[in-house]
Amino acid sequence: MQIEWQKEISQRKDALLADLTEMLKIESVRNEKLGSKNAPFGPGPRAALDKFLEIGKRDGFAVLNVDGVAGHLEYGTGIETMGILAHVDVMPAGKGWDTDPFEPIIKDGKLFARGSSDDKGPGMAAYYGLKLIKELGLPTSKKVRMIIGTDEESGWRCMTHYFEKMPLPDFGFSPDAFFPLINGEKGNVSFNVDFQGGNGAGAKLLDFSAGLRENMVPRDAIAHISGIELKEIKELLTEFADDKPIEVEALEQNERIEISVIGRAAHAQEPKNGENAGTYLALFLKQIELGSGAEQFIDFAADYLHEDSRMDNFGLHFSDKTMGDLTMNAGIFNFAAAQGGRVTLNFRFPKGIGASQIEEALAKVATKVNAQVNTTGKLQEPHYVSIEDPLVKTLLGVYERQTGNKGYGMVVGGGTYGRLMKRGVAFGAMFPGTPDTMHQANEYMLIEDILKAAAIYAEAIYELIK
Incomplete structure (x- = not known):
């Protein structure tokens, strides 16, 4: 038939x-x-x-x-x-x-x-x-x-x-x-990296948020800061964004400054297809002295996560001939000065490497910024x-x-x-x-x-x- x-x-x-x-x-x-x-x-x-x-x-x-x-x-x-x-x-x-x-x-x-x-x-x-x-x-x-x-x-x-x-x-x-x-x-596994709260004596990071789900590259990121003039922020932000694939804005709101970044969302299976608004915002805020947990949260996102989807900054670049690269997506960012912060990272890993090795590499870096690594309880093998x-x-x-x-x-x-x-x-x-x-x-x-x-x-x- x-x-x-x-x-x-x-x-x-x-x-x-x-x-x-x-x-x-x-x-x-x-x-x-x-x-x-x-x-x-x-x-x-x-x-x-x-x-x-x-x-x-x-x-x-x-x-x-x-x-x-x-x-x-x-x-x-x-x-x-x-x-x-x-x-x-x-x-x-x-x-x-x-x-x-x-x-x-x-x-x-x-x-x-x-x-x-x-x-x-x-x-x-x-x-x-x-x-x-x-x-x-x-x-x-x-x-x-x-x-x-x-x-x-x-x-x-x-x-x-x-x-x-x-x-x-x-x-x-x-x-x-x-x-x-x-x-x-x-394979698929996610980990949380948890930070203490607090700020230094000068400018203060009141809160920071980016991302909807761990398996998405965040398109939007917003932070609120105080202790610094809007004019100074706008000048720094204009210079920062000039050569970058993002949209930015700063405005004064209830005696605090709101800074927003728009990047490009993408599926976490290939973070390079997106522009992570969370890490871009952290990279910008790194120019401002914050102190305490706020500074450690920002340093981790800017120094270790920005444009690093292959864990090069963690010393764990890994690739399998059949299944390809280990990838990392920084999917969710949250920080509140009083409560502390959390970054949720999602990993896609080929055969030849396991979740325990990823967790160990994360933990080594986390200790440098006074943070702790915790599992989300989700694990799928290749x-x-x-x-x-x-x-x-x-x-x-x-x-x-x-x-x-x-x-x-x-x-x-x-x-x-x-x-x-x-x-x-x-x-x-x-x-x-x-x-x-x-x-x-x-x-x-x-x-x-x-x-x-x-x-x-x-x-x-x-x-x-x-």
């Missing part, structure tokens, strides 16, 4: 975009302050999970909601189970958007909204691939479970809870990354599936047939649900050459790419379960 996958998906374009639009309108950002027993991560993630399962139930799939944190829709029968693991939670929108991030809009063939490329767009594309197989009544020999999480952008507690109650699939993929295919993912695995070969074969381009495997610093399965990979949905706007303002996905991905997913799923 010859199936024109792309033609079949194009005939379902309007329905796919309608369902995706409904998903994108849900502000499914984790907010545990508004959480409840039925919605532990907040009402937004729960609403997005409910909507996705509602769509599946409407289309005749068997669905299961696991305590409001995860769920699945199921198709087919068989001894083996294939998993398709996606997530419906999204990163905070942040600043810098040209449109409302939760009012999807199509401009120049691009669908703009938070979650359009990470991961609601790819997730819906994979769902329509599975839906197409069901609608065509194609014969299958294996069961498929599309498993939906609501805490992927944070601690993956959704999947921890789900797999305490449900078995792991035998193999599968996550539509939450790049084509052709990701068969290797670095994950790798051989390029010769039949799963990998099948997926790359489908990609090559439908795109006409050479398929190949990749190793990335980002972490996807694919790593939860021993034979699990990440497969799409961003195509080579497409700008990566995940975790950034004005996130978008090309409509054409959503449809192309759905067609690839449809054929790939069928090839794996027929």
